[in-house]
Amino acid sequence: xxxxxxxxxxxxxxxxxxxxxxxxxxGRTARxxxxxxxxxxxxxxxxxxxxxxxxxxxxxxxxxxxNYSFYxxxxxxxxxxxxxxxxxxxxxxxxxxLGDSVWRTVxxxxxxxxxxxVIPVVVGLLAREVRGRARSVYQALIFAPFLVAPVAxxxxxxxxxxxxxxxxxxxxxxxxxxxxxxxPALIAITGVTGWHVLGFAVLVVxxxxxxxxxxxxxAASVDGASRWQIxxxxxxxxxxxxxxxxxxxxxxxxxxxxxxxxxDSLTQGGPVNATTNVxxxxxxxxxxxxxxxxxxxxxxxxFLGFGLVAAVLLWxxxxxxxxxx
Amino acid sequence: MxxxxxxxxxxxxxxxxxxxxxxxxxxxxxxGAPVTNFDAPVIAGGRSRTRVVVxxxxxxxxxxxxxxxxxxxxxxxxxxxxxIYELSPLPWPLSLDSYRTAFDEVDVARLLLNTTxxxxxxxxxxxxxxxxxxxAFAAWSFPGKRLLYLAFVASWLVPFQVSMLPNYVxxxxxxxLNTLSGVIIPNVVSGLGVLLLRQHLDSFPKELLEAARxxxxxxxxxxxxxxxxxxxxxxxxxxxxxxxxxxxxxxWPAMVLQRDNSVLQLGIRSFMSATEGNDWGPLTATAGLAxxxxxxxxxxxxxxxxxxxxRSGLR
Numbered sequence: 001x002x003x004x005x006x007x008x009x010x011x012x013x014x015x016x017x018x019x020x021x022x023x024x025x026x027g028r029t030a031r032x033x034x035x036x037x038x039x040x041x042x043x044x045x046x047x048x049x050x051x052x053x054x055x056x057x058x059x060x061x062x063x064x065x066x067n068y069s070f071y072x073x074x075x076x077x078x079x080x081x082x083x084x085x086x087x088x089x090x091x092x093x094x095x096x097x098l099g100d101s102v103w104r105t106v107x108x109x110x111x112x113x114x115x116x117x118v119i120p121v122v123v124g125l126l127a128r129e130v131r132g133r134a135r136s137v138y139q140a141l142i143f144a145p146f147l148v149a150p151v152a153x154x155x156x157x158x159x160x161x162x163x164x165x166x167x168x169x170x171x172x173x174x175x176x177x178x179x180x181x182x183x184p185a186l187i188a189i190t191g192v193t194g195w196h197v198l199g200f201a202v203l204v205v206x207x208x209x210x211x212x213x214x215x216x217x218x219a220a221s222v223d224g225a226s227r228w229q230i231x232x233x234x235x236x237x238x239x240x241x242x243x244x245x246x247x248x249x250x251x252x253x254x255x256x257x258x259x260x261x262x263x264d265s266l267t268q269g270g271p272v273n274a275t276t277n278v279x280x281x282x283x284x285x286x287x288x289x290x291x292x293x294x295x296x297x298x299x300x301x302x303f304l305g306f307g308l309v310a311a312v313l314l315w316x317x318x319x320x321x322x323x324x325x
Numbered sequence: 326m327x328x329x330x331x332x333x334x335x336x337x338x339x340x341x342x343x344x345x346x347x348x349x350x351x352x353x354x355x356x357g358a359p360v361t362n363f364d365a366p367v368i369a370g371g372r373s374r375t376r377v378v379v380x381x382x383x384x385x386x387x388x389x390x391x392x393x394x395x396x397x398x399x400x401x402x403x404x405x406x407x408x409i410y411e412l413s414p415l416p417w418p419l420s421l422d423s424y425r426t427a428f429d430e431v432d433v434a435r436l437l438l439n440t441t442x443x444x445x446x447x448x449x450x451x452x453x454x455x456x457x458x459x460x461a462f463a464a465w466s467f468p469g470k471r472l473l474y475l476a477f478v479a480s481w482l483v484p485f486q487v488s489m490l491p492n493y494v495x496x497x498x499x500x501x502l503n504t505l506s507g508v509i510i511p512n513v514v515s516g517l518g519v520l521l522l523r524q525h526l527d528s529f530p531k532e533l534l535e536a537a538r539x540x541x542x543x544x545x546x547x548x549x550x551x552x553x554x555x556x557x558x559x560x561x562x563x564x565x566x567x568x569x570x571x572x573x574x575x576x577w578p579a580m581v582l583q584r585d586n587s588v589l590q591l592g593i594r595s596f597m598s599a600t601e602g603n604d605w606g607p608l609t610a611t612a613g614l615a616x617x618x619x620x621x622x623x624x625x626x627x628x629x630x631x632x633x634x635x636r637s638g639l640r
Contacts, residue, residue: 040467042461042544043461043462043464043465045461046457046458046460046461046544047457047458047461047462047473049453050458050519053511053514054476054514056495057488057511057514058480058483058514059476059483061483061487061488061489061491064490065487075490075494119387123384123387126383127384129376129377129380130377130380130384134381134384136628138385138387139384139388140631141392142388142391143634144392144620144623145392145395147569147616147619147620147623147630148395148573149572149573149575149589149590149593149612149616149619150590151575151590151593151612152593152612152613153394154593154597155398155593155596155597155608155609155611155612156395156397156609156612158597158603159397159603159605159608160397165410165605167397167412171412195394198391199391200634200635202387203631203634203635207635256484257484260575260576261575261576264575265593265594265597286489286490287580296490299487300487302484302486302487303484303487306482307482
């Protein structure tokens with residue numbers, strides 16, 4: 001029955017373990033043992049490719065980043081790294097850039113919340129009664145920006161927001177130099193990212209609303225609850241798991257990660273660092289200043305920081321969300 | 326949840342209590358309705374006419390606002406070079422001059438080919454490793470299972486920017502910098518892929534696996550003759566998601582291919598300058614071409630693409 005599992009087992013099956021059993025003179029036991037060992041190895045064999053890649057390209061570098069953070073090194077293969085203890089962390093926390101980049105990341109998160117939570121919820125509530133073909137056409141349109149390659153979107157928005165010839169400034173009669181003034185640049189980067197991810201949030205909220213059991217609302221309306229009361233006290237609480245999920249993606253994924261290609265191709269973190277968020281700062285330390293130690297120290301700090309934020313958000317989602325069971 | 330995309334064999338269990346696991350507190354909890362259908366419950370008061378009209382207006386306006394930049398991208402790329410600065414909503418007369426210039430200045434065909442190779446191989450690699458790992462998690466219990474699964478779940482907490490320096494050094498040592506293999510190889514594992522496929526496999530009827538085992542099939546042949554054929558829809562949806570992600574990937578290629586803009590996402594950059602005075606025609610033409618394959622897939626498989634992405638968010 002399980003003979004085939006032995007075939008899949010590697011030829012390097014630990015022989016010493018099998019040998020003593022065989023020496024015991026009980027061939028059947030030995031064979032059974034081999035079979036059991038073989039079968040025990042099987043799931044690990046299936047796991048090996050994915051796990052191996054995960055270790056080599058995700059967890060090994062994490063450990064090495066922690067290690068680099070105690071050295072001074074300029075990434076050059078010929079230049080040896082010299083140990084400097086906690087010096088990199090000391091530098092990191094005395095440089096103003098760290099605090100500034102965290103602050104700008106927070107601003108980006110706040111700026112994204114209308115796109116990832118407010119508009120999707122409002123639209124979702126207003127459009128609950130649109131069904132059928134029309135609905136899927138609208139949703140197809142709204143979701144499309146999510147699929148646009150980040151650099152392509154950088155290109156089209158650079159064109160739309162171009163100071164003298166761009167459609168936005170000419171249509172609205174303003175002359176804002178969007179990517180070269182500090183606040184407009186931050187607003188533009190946040191807005192373009194928001195445009196990217198809005199469709200995703202709208203669909204997630206719509207799916208969340210669709211999954212809420214209509215019986216509660218019906219019961220409440222029989223009891224004389226108004227439409228607003230039902231929305232406020234029933235629909236929104238039941239939607240809270242979806243909203244916490246969206247908050248989490250905004251904080252951990254959209255604000256730090258999705259902004260990166262836009263920043264890199266539109267502002268390079270400028271003007272005067274106005275659009276340098278935490279991950280762009282890491283990139284600058286590593287590949288513009290070639291300061292591997294400082295970049296690694298910052299990497300470790302941000303990794304721990306985001307881990308902490310994720311833990312807090314998970315805790316909140318456990319506490320706050322109302323489950324529809 | 327998306328019954329229409331699921332194979333018939335998983336349907337009975339999809340209504341079971343543990344179909345989507347303990348995390349199904351979210352919108353996927355009640356299953357049933359396909360994601361793209363959204364049969365919202367009729368809330369008190371019924372469907373008054375005004376509400377329906379307001380709903381249509383809201384969605385239509387939002388849809389137009391979202392699509393306008395995409396439309397403008399293609400509209401600009403199709404204008405005659407002299408008309409680039411026109412604001413007329415329809416590009417007329419049409420012209421392919423911008424595309425011609427783009428093809429003259431950048432080897433767009435090579436970029437398209439490279440990007441296709443990179444995205445396809447990355448997505449297939451991720452799909453394969455995810456399938457094998459998810460199969461291990463779903464079909465066996467073994468020591469360390471929870472911990473190993475946690476390793477996949479936690480991998481999204483390690484962003485590229487944290488692991489980039491050691492990975493860059495390793496690629497340098499392997500001689501893979503500035504090669505397409507260097508872009509593909511570090512990416513052939515996807516924590517999300519493992520998670521999603523495991524959820525599908527957990528709702529897979531255990532009797533089928535048991536029956537295959539009784540027939541004397543090896544676990545390997547069970548995987549390919551029993552599991553995969555029944556998982557085709559889920560694999561397709563995940564495959565599309567991974568393909569789109571790989572196609573649009575920017576950070577990693579930008580790092581590995583620093584000296585050579587050999588994929589589309591980087592090719593676009595060569596038309597962009599920080600100062601004003603970009604060559605807008607060829608720039609929008611290249612950007613439009615870079616998005617075109619994804620949009621074609623989207624037009625053909627809209628439901629699957631949307632449900633693939635939304636599902637991934639609803640875990």
